[in-house]
Amino acid sequence: MLESRDLLIITNNNRVLEKYQSIHTIEFHDETYLEVLVAVRNKIHQNYKLLTHPMAGSLKPNQTPFKSVILMETELTDYNSLMLIENAIESANKFLKFKSLPKWSENCIYDFKTLDLSFVEGAITNKSLNPCYQVI
Amino acid sequence: MKLELGKIKITDVQFGAETKVENGTLYVNQEEITNMVLEDKRLIKAEVDLARPGESVRIAPVKDVIEPRVKVSGEGKIFPGVINKVKTVGEGRTHALVGANVITCGKIVGFQEGLIDMSGPTAKYTPFSKTNNVCVVIEGKEGIETHEYEEAGRLAGLKVATYIGEAGRNVEPDEVVVYETKPLLEQANMYPELPKIGYVHMLQSQGLLHDTYYYGVDAKVMVPTIMYPTEIMDGAIVSGNCVAPCDKVTTFHHLNNPVITDMYARHGKTLNFMGVILTNENVWLMDKERSSDMTAKLCKQMGLDGVIITEEGYGNPDTDLMMNCQKISKAGVDVVLITDEFPGRDGKSQSVADTVPEANALVSCGNGNIIEHFPPMDKVIGTLDYIETMIGGYEGSLKEDGSIEAEIQIIIASTIANGYNKLAAKGY
Numbered sequence: 001m002l003e004s005r006d007l008l009i010i011t012n013n014n015r016v017l018e019k020y021q022s023i024h025t026i027e028f029h030d031e032t033y034l035e036v037l038v039a040v041r042n043k044i045h046q047n048y049k050l051l052t053h054p055m056a057g058s059l060k061p062n063q064t065p066f067k068s069v070i071l072m073e074t075e076l077t078d079y080n081s082l083m084l085i086e087n088a089i090e091s092a093n094k095f096l097k098f099k100s101l102p103k104w105s106e107n108c109i110y111d112f113k114t115l116d117l118s119f120v121e122g123a124i125t126n127k128s129l130n131p132c133y134q135v136i
Numbered sequence: 137m138k139l140e141l142g143k144i145k146i147t148d149v150q151f152g153a154e155t156k157v158e159n160g161t162l163y164v165n166q167e168e169i170t171n172m173v174l175e176d177k178r179l180i181k182a183e184v185d186l187a188r189p190g191e192s193v194r195i196a197p198v199k200d201v202i203e204p205r206v207k208v209s210g211e212g213k214i215f216p217g218v219i220n221k222v223k224t225v226g227e228g229r230t231h232a233l234v235g236a237n238v239i240t241c242g243k244i245v246g247f248q249e250g251l252i253d254m255s256g257p258t259a260k261y262t263p264f265s266k267t268n269n270v271c272v273v274i275e276g277k278e279g280i281e282t283h284e285y286e287e288a289g290r291l292a293g294l295k296v297a298t299y300i301g302e303a304g305r306n307v308e309p310d311e312v313v314v315y316e317t318k319p320l321l322e323q324a325n326m327y328p329e330l331p332k333i334g335y336v337h338m339l340q341s342q343g344l345l346h347d348t349y350y351y352g353v354d355a356k357v358m359v360p361t362i363m364y365p366t367e368i369m370d371g372a373i374v375s376g377n378c379v380a381p382c383d384k385v386t387t388f389h390h391l392n393n394p395v396i397t398d399m400y401a402r403h404g405k406t407l408n409f410m411g412v413i414l415t416n417e418n419v420w421l422m423d424k425e426r427s428s429d430m431t432a433k434l435c436k437q438m439g440l441d442g443v444i445i446t447e448e449g450y451g452n453p454d455t456d457l458m459m460n461c462q463k464i465s466k467a468g469v470d471v472v473l474i475t476d477e478f479p480g481r482d483g484k485s486q487s488v489a490d491t492v493p494e495a496n497a498l499v500s501c502g503n504g505n506i507i508e509h510f511p512p513m514d515k516v517i518g519t520l521d522y523i524e525t526m527i528g529g530y531e532g533s534l535k536e537d538g539s540i541e542a543e544i545q546i547i548i549a550s551t552i553a554n555g556y557n558k559l560a561a562k563g564y
Contacts, residue, residue, distance in 0.1 A: 055451030055489055056342055056419040058380035084455070084490075091451065091489050095478075098505070102531060111245035114282045115379075118344035122356055123420040 007051070009120065010043065011068035012036045015113045016120055024070075033101075034092050036067040041085045043071055049078035054088035056119040061092035062099045065109070066116040070123060137226045138316040139366035142208070142309030146235035149186050149268035157303045162204075162236045164270055169296055173272060178288040181275035185517045187239075187254050189266050192514035196251035198548050199240040199274075199378045200293045201264055201386040204233040204301035207370060214301060215371040217352025219294045224351075225370035231304040237267045237388060238300060240293035241518040242274040244286050244345065250381030250548045251510075258510050261550040263557070264388075271517045272296055283344060290376050294387070315366050315400050317411055324439060327408040331441040334410045335365070335395050336431055336464070338456060340377045340385065340448040341416040347376035348385075348448075350414060360415040360430040362438070365396045368412070377448065382504045382545035383476050383553045385448045394556040395444055395474070410438055415460065417453040424456055432463035442470035446554040450478055454489040465494035476501040476551035476559075501552060502559025504545035512538030 007024040009016060012035075017028050029039055040054060048071040057064070071081075104112070145160055152163030166184045173182035187193045207213050210228015213220035239252070252264045259265035274292055276285035317323060324332060339348040341355035348355040350363075350373050363372065373390040396412065403409040415431045418424060435443055443464060447457045454475075461471050477487035477500055487500075512535075520534060533542045544550045551559055 051421055052419045053421060053424070053452040053455055055455075057452065058340075058342075058346060058377075058384075058449045060380075060450075087489055088451075090486070094486070108245070111282065115245070115344050115346075118283075119342055119346075119419050122341075122343040123418070123423075 006072055008043070008048065008071045008073070009068055010036060010040050010071065013066040013068050013113050013116045015117045016068045019117065020120070033061050033065055033067045034089070034096065036069070037085060037089050037092060040069045040071065041089065044081045044085055045077065047074055047077055048072065049074050050081040050084055052123050054085050055091065057115060059112070059115065060095045062095040062101055064112045064116065065101060065104070066112050068116050068120050070120065137364040137366045138314065139210070139226055139369055140229040141313045141315065141369060142229060142231040143234045143311045143313065144231055144304045144307050145310045146233050146268055149188060149236060149270060151186065155300060155303050157233065157307050162233060162268060162300070162303065164300060169270070169272065169299070172295060172299060173274065173292045176288050176292065178277055178280055178284050179274050179292065180277045181273070182292065183273040185271045185273065187269040187271055187517055189254060189268070191254045193254040193517060194251060194513040194515070194520070195239060195241055195254070195269070195271055195517045196520060197241055197243060197518060198250040198252055198381065199242065199244060199289055200375055201388040201548065202238045202293050202297035203388045203391050204236055204238060204297045204304065205371065205391065206231050206301040206305045208305055212370065214298055215294050215374060218349060218374055219291070219298050222351055224367070225372055226364050226367035230370055231307065231309060233301065233304050235267050236300070237264060237269050238293055238297040239264065239269045239271045240274060240289055241271060242289070244289055244378065245282060250378070250384070251546055252548050253510060253513060256511050256513070258508050258544070258547060261544055261547045261557070264548060270296070270300065273518050286345060286376065290374070294374060315369070317364050317366065317409065320410065320438060323408065323410055327404055330404070330406065330408040332410050332439055333399065333407040334435060334438060334440045334443045335399060335412045336435070336443050336445040336460060337393070337412050337414050338445065338447040338453065338460070339373065339414060339416050340453065342419050342452060345377065345379045346449070349374050349376060355416040356418055358414070358416055360413055360427055360434055362434060363412045363414050365400065365409065365412050368393055368396060380449060380545070381548045382551040383448065383450065384549070385552065385554060386549065389549065389552060389554060389556050392556065393554060395446055395554055410440060417447065417449060417456045419452060424459055428456065428459035428463050431460050432467045435464050435469045436467040440469050442472070444472050444474060446474045448553060451489045457488070458490045458492040458495060462492040462494045471497065473498040474501065474555050475553045477503050478505055499555065501555055501557060502550070504543060504551045506544050507541060508544050510540040510542065
């Protein structure tokens, strides 16, 4: 039976950490958006699979500094997850090549964290931990 | 369902003592609008300004654009479940003030984005440079939580559009267009020799500033469903999406969905337009599986020969687009996609974030990465404070003289992925 701790959130958003650290497992990286995606890819190679899409939100990788992705452990490498994360990394590199992240004000940083948090909340809300929810 | 859409052509907008339409001019009572918006105590400012085609005016940052409409007869009222009581709409008669729009602007978040130039070389990229706009610049109270402010802003625009729409109730329209879709079996039997075509309309549903509402229901918690095409014309779908200006589907674009309009133009001639399937673009991967499975199932169940699919957004929604494309194709239904592209400024990078082998018929709405020069405008409605941090802008974008150099993805609806624009792409 899936436990709430079985949900792993990889994130660089401390608001996600604060909200969910007592409920789910958090791997917090105080690093860049791209580095979070790479950490997610590493996890997928260790047989974790994606539960949320790594490119959630219309904010481009050269706009928002924050990224949170939800995964869970499985027995085998999930190739669909690998494909999604490789696409996400390639897309991030494409955008960052043309324009780098602006130096955001404190208010903007807070707003980006709010949006990233809302993607996680929207995904997790009302999701039971019934095993059926993991099967993709 | 049969809807008569009465189009009242608006050619000018002015402030007046009474909100009314007279000889093609829309008059609006500035004070009534301000008071109405400020009834919501979450907002502390609501400045109303006007912007007309050809004026040297820049509007930024834009939240939503809404065409004023009013239901003259038939069940329900405009924006059911959001502004008016929930009731199924799409029948009877509705009047639209065509050529007028309500535009909400003001920051919801620090990087709030999207601009509209009413004249100059970049006006051509947005349809709103050609409409007479009632701009409502809003500001939230100190410390207001972002979700609250977003909702207040969204409702403000819809309220004002509903109020202004009333001015069209007793005006004789310049043109009446009749749209009709019969119940499925009747519709199929009406043109048995024509291909049965449906429209899969994907609604943005990822979270804050990325939401869409169907009869007031957040698309995030919907499962795919069937809609009569005329329901959208009465505001059954409203936008809560105000990120990524170039391909954000404003409420105007829902009301005036170009795929629906164009399908009706061909209905009974080259195709049998069977109806619309609504689906969403969630972040949770299992939701994507469920939604794409169900969408494919509905296409098959409706007996469709082919569908057009449109999406809203980039990245995560591209995965939904491709899942829908693949599953619908495998169900034996032909698929054509309409979407915009982000292949970089040289056009050489991968255009969409995801792809499947079945995606072999696609109509492009243009490249959002192209750089344009925006000359300075005499007047700014809203503020230019956020230009450099808007999607498409960058450090040094905003020059001292007020001109801007930025990617066209900074312009509202420039590459909108449902095709309501004039950009395209060619293969060589």
